[in-house]
Amino acid sequence: MSQIKILLKQHIGAPCAAVVALGDKVKKGTLIAQPTGLGANIFSSVYGEVAEVNENYILINADETQPDEYEPITGETTLELIKNAGIVGMGGAGFPTAVKLNANLNDGYILVNAAECEPGLLHNIHQLETQTDKTVRGVKYCMEVAGATKAVFAIKAKNEKAVKAVKEAIKNEPSMSVFLMPDIYPMGEERAVVRECLGILLEPTQLPSAANAVVINAETVLRVAEAVEDKKPCFSKNVTVTGKVNNPTIFTDVAVGTPVSELIEAAGGLCDGVIGEIVMGGPFTGKSMADVNDPITKTTGGIIPTIEFPDLHGANIGILVCACGGSEARMREICEKMNAKVVSVQRCKQAMEIKGALKCENPGNCPGQAQKCIAMKKDGAEYIIIGNCSDCSNTVMGSAPKMGLKIFHQTDHLMRSIHHPLYRKLRVSKKIEQ
Numbered sequence: 001m002s003q004i005k006i007l008l009k010q011h012i013g014a015p016c017a018a019v020v021a022l023g024d025k026v027k028k029g030t031l032i033a034q035p036t037g038l039g040a041n042i043f044s045s046v047y048g049e050v051a052e053v054n055e056n057y058i059l060i061n062a063d064e065t066q067p068d069e070y071e072p073i074t075g076e077t078t079l080e081l082i083k084n085a086g087i088v089g090m091g092g093a094g095f096p097t098a099v100k101l102n103a104n105l106n107d108g109y110i111l112v113n114a115a116e117c118e119p120g121l122l123h124n125i126h127q128l129e130t131q132t133d134k135t136v137r138g139v140k141y142c143m144e145v146a147g148a149t150k151a152v153f154a155i156k157a158k159n160e161k162a163v164k165a166v167k168e169a170i171k172n173e174p175s176m177s178v179f180l181m182p183d184i185y186p187m188g189e190e191r192a193v194v195r196e197c198l199g200i201l202l203e204p205t206q207l208p209s210a211a212n213a214v215v216i217n218a219e220t221v222l223r224v225a226e227a228v229e230d231k232k233p234c235f236s237k238n239v240t241v242t243g244k245v246n247n248p249t250i251f252t253d254v255a256v257g258t259p260v261s262e263l264i265e266a267a268g269g270l271c272d273g274v275i276g277e278i279v280m281g282g283p284f285t286g287k288s289m290a291d292v293n294d295p296i297t298k299t300t301g302g303i304i305p306t307i308e309f310p311d312l313h314g315a316n317i318g319i320l321v322c323a324c325g326g327s328e329a330r331m332r333e334i335c336e337k338m339n340a341k342v343v344s345v346q347r348c349k350q351a352m353e354i355k356g357a358l359k360c361e362n363p364g365n366c367p368g369q370a371q372k373c374i375a376m377k378k379d380g381a382e383y384i385i386i387g388n389c390s391d392c393s394n395t396v397m398g399s400a401p402k403m404g405l406k407i408f409h410q411t412d413h414l415m416r417s418i419h420h421p422l423y424r425k426l427r428v429s430k431k432i433e434q
Contacts, residue, residue, distance in 0.1 A: 004046055004257030006032065006058045010297040011094040013038030018058055024050045029071030029233045032058055040096045040298075041086030043071075045235040045255035057295075060257070072231035079145045085227035086298075087234045091124075091188070091217030092281065094299045097224065100214055101145040108212035110142050110151040111197050112221055114162070115181050117188025118282025119411070120418040121302045123238040124218040126250045128155070128162040131222060132169040138225030139176065146214050151176045152197045158183045184364055184390035184426065185284060186324045190215040192363040204352050204359035237296055241267040243304035243417040244275055254296050260303055261292040274308040276337065276413050283414035284325045284387065288333060306417040309337045317383040318344035318376030318405075320369065320396070323351040323358035325387025326410050334410055335385060344379035346372040348392060366392035370399040377403045385410055394426035 009015040016033035026032060026044040033042040042058075047066055052059035075081035083098035091113060112135075116124045128135060139151045153166050157180040170176040179197045181187045191202045193215050200211040208215045219238055226232040235256050242248040246268030254263065260280065264270060279286040280294065282302050317340040321328045328345060335342050349369065350361040369392060376384050386396055387410040400407055409415075409423040416422075 002062060003051065004048075004060050004062055004255065005259070005295040006042060006045070006060065006257040007295060007297055008033050008042065008055070008057055010042065010256070010299060011040050011088040011096060013096070015055065016040075016042050018053045020050050020053065020058065022050055022053060026050060026060060027071050028066075028069070029073070029235065031233075038096065038099070040088045040098075041084065041233070043086060043233040043235040045257050070232060070235075073227065073233050074231070078141050078228055081227045081231070082141075082145065082224055085223070085232065085234050087220060087223045087227060088298050089217055090219040090223065090237065090298060092285065092299050092301055097216070097220055100216065101142055103146045103209055103214050105147040105209075105212055105214065108146070108148045108150070109198065109214070110139055110146060110148045111193050111208070111213050111215045112139055112151065112153045112218055113188055113190065113193050113215050114153055114155045114218040115188035115193065116156065116159070117186050118284055118286075118302065119185070119415065119420050120242050120304060121240045121282055122242075123240045123250050123252070123301070125155075125159045125162045126252075127218060127222060127238060128159075129165050132165045134225045134229075135218065135222050136166075136169045136173070136176070137229070138221035138223075141224050141228050142214070142216055142221060143175075148214065149175060153178045154181050154187075154193050154197055155179070156181045156183050156187065185423070186363050186389050189324065189360070189363040195363075201362060204354055204361060234298060237298055237300055239263060239296060239300055239303060241303045243279075243306055243414065244271040244273075245269065245305060246271055248418075256298055257295045259293045259295060260289065263296070263303055264292065264305065270305055276306040276308040279304040279306065279414060283411040283418075287330065304414055304417060306413045309334070309413055312338045312340040312383060314339060314341055315382045316341050316343045316380050317385055318342070318346065318379060318381030320346050320348060320372055320376070320384060320386045320388065321351065321358070322348040322386065322388040322392055323360040324363060324389040324392070331385055331387055331410055338408070340383060344376040344381050346375055348372070348388060360389070364389050364391055366395050368395045368399075370395075373400045373403060373405060377405055381405060383408060387411070388423075390423060390426045393423045397424050
């Protein structure tokens with residue numbers, strides 16, 4: 001690691017403002033940027049010297065020797081420590097954790113989102129298996145701050161080792177339990193977590209607080225424990241690197257700002273052959289990277305190089321945009337990479353636009369998409385591309401083939417790259433027993 005780039009926007013809200021200048025010496029844990037409104041503190045993840053400061057990032061030349069020691073945070077209360085550590089939602093949302101936990105729940109719930117919803121990503125489950133006790137302690141701190149009296153770990157039933165580890169760790173914790181989730185997408189969406197664990201279907205405009213609950217990602221809980229017990233600032237991230245690399249790997253405590261190229265190299269480098277794209281994030285909601293030297297942030301969950309795209313030779317294609325998957329822009333990008341002509345754009349019948357973003361009325365439960373398929377066929381589509389949840393994809397498969405429409409899912413090239421079944425028909429392998 002010779003140079004790291006630490007972005008000033010790694011969370012919901014405005015970019016942070018730098019508090020260091022060119023030539024400053026920094027250590028791991030040195031505060032280098034502070035929020036100007038809603039946001040979270042940003043710290044150096046290395047020992048080194050500030051090489052550049054601008055409105056978008058801080059560049060640091062890393063020292064050749066990197067001690068393990070870091071500059072500790074301070075705080076009088078658990079909430080202060082969480083805030084001062086700069087912890088945000090590390091499942092991808094990036095909402096400041098101290099703000100989320102300052103909830104004043106009334107005999108409410110902490111719901112630990114360990115669904116690891118995006119296929120192929122494994123670092124949350126690895127954490128539950130290997131750092132179980134510290135994760136549980138992190139939940140206790142979250143309960144303390146939020147005023148919750150109960151906690152539920154939401155884990156997919158297929159992750160049997162993680163389920164066993166958590167159940168063993170909480171066997172003497174009557175306020176904690178495990179809820180087994182089905183292996184369908186998007187069980188990690190926070191309203192889906194509330195619906196499955198508590199039996200309450202929130203409106204698309206409602207937050208989990210309306211169900212007297214806070215939903216918090218499993219890695220975020222671990223970082224809370226680090227802040228409280230170790231006074232550690234949030235400057236590292238767990239990341240899954242998979243797909244077309246020679247040695248798919250789960251990396252823990254990656255320094256924020258590390259170039260993606262270094263993680264790919266550490267995972268054995270790219271496989272031989274043509275790479276279609278490199279996705280940062282998960283197959284459903286990740287984004288294609290323009291530059292492999294882009295940095296890891298607090299919300300980076302996955303790095304997935306993919307196989308090359310099929311060539312549709314200019315065929316007409318329709319897009320069905322879903323709130324659970326990629327945006328229209330992302331799906332148009334995939335169509336362009338497949339050399340297809342977009343002739344129709346439809347929106348999933350359950351997708352509602354809330355403040356410029358799409359929200360599903362009932363994530364993972366779809367009433368059918370036949371009318372949308374008919375509309376795309378009428379517009380001249382030969383193919384359609386969907387980005388839908390497991391159930392929604394299932395309903396498309398019940399109608400589109402009968403109309404002679406050939407189907408792609410926006411994740412197809414990613415699923416093939418990670419050797420995962422394609423999203424076509426909904427399958428839940430076995431009944432879940434709590």
